[in-house]
Amino acid sequence: MSSVVVVGTQWGDEGKGKITNALSSDADLVVRFQGGANAGHTVSVDGTPIVFHLLPSGISVPGVRNIIGPGVVIDPIALDVEIAEVIDRGIEIGENLMIDVGAHMVLPYHKALEAAEEKARGNAAIGTTHRGIGPAYADRCARDGIPIGTLAAFDVFRSRFEEIVDRKNEYLVRLYGEEPLDAGEILEQLHPVAERLARHLSDTPETLRAAIRAGRNVLFEGAQGTLLDVAFGTYPYVTSSCTTAAGVAAGTGVPPSLIGEVIGITKAYTTRVGAGPFPTELTDDTAKTIQERGSERGATTGRARRCGWLDIVALKYSIALNGIRRIIVTKLDILDSFETIKVCVAYDIDGSRTDRFPRTVDELRRIRPVYEEIPGWMSDTGEARRESELPAPALAYLKRICELADVDICSVSVGAKGDALVEFTSVF
Numbered sequence: 486m487s488s489v490v491v492v493g494t495q496w497g498d499e500g501k502g503k504i505t506n507a508l509s510s511d512a513d514l515v516v517r518f519q520g521g522a523n524a525g526h527t528v529s530v531d532g533t534p535i536v537f538h539l540l541p542s543g544i545s546v547p548g549v550r551n552i553i554g555p556g557v558v559i560d561p562i563a564l565d566v567e568i569a570e571v572i573d574r575g576i577e578i579g580e581n582l583m584i585d586v587g588a589h590m591v592l593p594y595h596k597a598l599e600a601a602e603e604k605a606r607g608n609a610a611i612g613t614t615h616r617g618i619g620p621a622y623a624d625r626c627a628r629d630g631i632p633i634g635t636l637a638a639f640d641v642f643r644s645r646f647e648e649i650v651d652r653k654n655e656y657l658v659r660l661y662g663e664e665p666l667d668a669g670e671i672l673e674q675l676h677p678v679a680e681r682l683a684r685h686l687s688d689t690p691e692t693l694r695a696a697i698r699a700g701r702n703v704l705f706e707g708a709q710g711t712l713l714d715v716a717f718g719t720y721p722y723v724t725s726s727c728t729t730a731a732g733v734a735a736g737t738g739v740p741p742s743l744i745g746e747v748i749g750i751t752k753a754y755t756t757r758v759g760a761g762p763f764p765t766e767l768t769d770d771t772a773k774t775i776q777e778r779g780s781e782r783g784a785t786t787g788r789a790r791r792c793g794w795l796d797i798v799a800l801k802y803s804i805a806l807n808g809i810r811r812i813i814v815t816k817l818d819i820l821d822s823f824e825t826i827k828v829c830v831a832y833d834i835d836g837s838r839t840d841r842f843p844r845t846v847d848e849l850r851r852i853r854p855v856y857e858e859i860p861g862w863m864s865d866t867g868e869a870r871r872e873s874e875l876p877a878p879a880l881a882y883l884k885r886i887c888e889l890a891d892v893d894i895c896s897v898s899v900g901a902k903g904d905a906l907v908e909f910t911s912v913f
C-alpha cells in the first residue's frame with residue numbers, strides 16, 4: 486500500500502517533523518490529519534531549522550503537495566503568518582498547499598477562553614500550549630464551530646462569527662471576569678487573511694482517495710503523540726484530538742481500508758511538556774544532561790521539557806493502539822555520553838508488577854518503573870549513516886528495544902540535520 490502514517494508513540498516531540506520531511510522526498514502528498522498550531526515540527530532547511538506548526542512538514546520539499554485535512558483545527562491568523570515566514574525563507578508554496586474547506590477554525594475567542602480556563606484550573610492546569618485547541622474542538626462537537634471554507638464568502642463568515650462571538654464574550658466577562666473581545670477588530674484583521682488563504686481552500690478527500698488508488702505515495706503526518714490522545718492518552722492531561730492512526734480516517738475522509746502501514750516515531754528516551762503523569766521522569770543530573778544535549782525545549786512554547794528514560798510499557802501500549810510493526814528511533818545521539826542507559830521494562834503498582842499501561846491517572850501516578858540497565862557506548866554516533874557505523878553497544882540497545890517491544894526498527898536518527906539518518910529498511 487502506498488499510504489504511510491507517521492505517529493508519535495510517546496507524549497509528542499518525538500521528531501515527527503524531521504522524519505516526515507526526510508520521507509517527503511519519496512512522497513507525492515503529505516497530509517496533516519489532526520491537531521493544530523499546538524504542534525511544533527522542527528525541520529532543517531538548508532542547514533537552518535524551521536518550525537512548522539500548521540503546515541505539513543513536506544512543504545519545504547519541491548514538488549510535494551501538502552494537505553491540511555478536515556480533522557485539523559486551523560488558526561487562520563497563525564497559518565497566514567507561517568505561510569509568510571516560509572515564503573520569506575525562499576520556499577515556494579503556490580499550488581503545493583491545499584486547505585480542506587471542512588477544517589474548523591481556531592478563533593481569538595478560543596485562545597482567550599483557553600487562557601481563562603487554564604487560569605481557573607489553578608493547580609489542576611493541564612499546561613496547554615495556549616493555541617486554542619481544546620475550545621476549538623469543543624465548539625466543533627457542540628455545533629458552534631466555523632469551518633474554514635466559510636472564509637471564501639466573507640459575509641457569510643461575518644454573520645456566523647457575530648452570532649457566536651457575543652456568546653463567547655458572555656463567558657469571558659460573566660464567568661471569568663475577563664475583558665470582552667472586540668468583534669470588529671477581529672473581523673478587520675481576518676478579512677485580508679481570508680483573501681490570502683482562499684486560494685488554498687479545497688475539497689480534499691477525493692483528491693487524496695484518488696491519489697492512493699492511483700498508487701501515489703501519501704504520507705500522513707501525525708501531530709502530538711499517542712499518549713496525548715483524547716481517548717487513550719493520560720486523560721485529562723491530553724490534547725483534544727485523536728492522535729493515533731485511527732485519527733487518519735476521521736481527519737481526512739480516507740477510509741480505513743485505504744490506509745497502509747503505520748510507522749511509530751519513538752525518541753530513544755522520553756520527554757513530556759506540560760502537566761500530567763510521566764512514569765519514567767527523572768529529576769536528577771541525568772535529566773539535566775538529556776535536556777541540555779537534546780535541546781529539550783518546546784518548539785511551540787519554549788518551555789523546558791521534562792525528561793526520562795525510554796518506557797517500553799508505554800511503547801507497547803502505543804504499538805498496540807496504532808498497529809505499528811516498525812518504528813523509527815530518533816535522537817539516539819543524545820544518549821552518546823552515558824555509561825549506562827536504563828529502559829523501563831515493567832511497572833510496579835502497589836507492590837505488584839505489571840506490563841499493562843494503566844488507563845486512569847490515579848493508577849499512573851502510583852507507578853514505580855522497573856528498569857533494566859544497558860551498557861552505554863560513550864562515543865559519537867552523529868556521523869553514522871550505516872548500520873555498520875553504529876557502535877556495537879548502540880546496536881545492542883536498539884536490538885533490546887525491538888525484543889522488548891516486539892517491533893522492528895526501520896531507521897535511526899542521529900542528529901538534527903536532514904541526512905543524519907541510519908536507514909535499515911525503506912519506508913515506502
Ligand code: IMO
Binds near residue numbers: 723
Ligand atoms: P508535536 O506535534 C508535545 C501537550 C501540551 C499539553 C497538552 C495539551 O510537536 O509533537 P494543547 O495545547 O494541545 O491543548 O495541550 O498537550 N502538547 C504537546 N506536547 N508536542 C506537541 O506537539 C504537543 N501538542 C500539545 O504541552 O501538555
Ligand code: MG
Binds near residue numbers: 497524525785
Ligand atoms: Mg513539538
